[in-house]
Amino acid sequence: YHSHSMSARSAFDGAVFMASQMKLLEDFKRDAHPDKVNLAGREYVGEHGHTTWLPPVRKIKQQISTDPTLTPEYTHILGIPEFTRRATQLALGKDSPAIVESRVFGIQTVGCTGAVRLGAELLRSCYCSSSSWSGPILLSSPCDDSLAGTFKAAGIEDVQYYRYWDAESNGVCVENMLYDLENAPEQCVVVLFASGHRPTGAELSQEDWKRVAEVMVVRFHNKTRNQD
Incomplete structure (x- = not known):
């Protein structure tokens, strides 16, 4: 007879390091203080600490559950065509020249990380395999912890950053960002x-976007590859 004084450990313990944001969330959940506030959450949370259902989301879920025409079938590999069509129209405008000229193509992905990984795989397959290109990728500083790792997991190791957040003004440091671009x-x-920039929540104004676009157009003519 042999007893173990320690609880059984998984072979995967320590294989994946927890991102700082996830660790912060776990610490927040364990904190028993009644007045705790999570300022880095992604959800709308009510007074009792439960995620709040936004009215449009609740309404759509009710419609889906009672619609007799919906059947549990696999969607197209690129997603639901009507969804991607309307999503691109929402993002660019129905009368956008890019849409009118059929220069836009959208696919449905599993969340933000899924979209970034597919974009990274596209870059790797189109450029890395046929040329000496291997980066760099420019991300905002700061940005979501998972982004750099997602590109590196796809084989793009060269990840650099452009300045985005100004701690003194509590906003986007537009001039520094433009300089870096x-x-x-x-x-x-x-x-x-x-x-919805993460983790700052700070966004560029319409005028700021025009200035960014001007810089990107100039760099495009200098044969710099850009992804928006």
């Missing part, structure tokens, strides 16, 4: 965040 390495791929 203007002086970005040749043949770089720039990842821009159209809305």
Whole structure:
């Protein structure tokens, strides 16, 4: 008879390091203080600590559950065509020249990380395998912890950053961002965040976007590859 004084451990213990944001969330859940507040959460949380259902989401879920025409079938490999069509129209505008000229193509992915990974795989298959290109990828500083790792997991190791957040003004440091984009390495791929920037929540104004677009157009003519 042999007893173990320690609880059984998994072979995968320590194989994956927890991202700082996830560790913070776990610490928050364990904290018993009644007045705790999580300022880095992704969800709308009510007074009792439960995720709040937004009215449109609740309504759509009810419609789906009672719609007799819906059947549990696999969707197309690229997603639901009507969904991607309307999503691109929402993002760019129904009358966008890019849409009118059929220069836009959208696919449905499993969340943000899934979209980034597919984009990284596309870059790797189109450029890395046929040329000496292997980066760099330019991300905002700061950005979501998972982004750099997602590109590296796809085989793109060269990840660099452009300045985005100004701690003193509590906003986007637009001038520094533009400077970094203007002086970005040749043949770089720039990842821009159209809305909901994580983790800052700070967004560019319409005027700021015009200035960013002007810089990107100039760099495009200099044969720099950019991704929005």
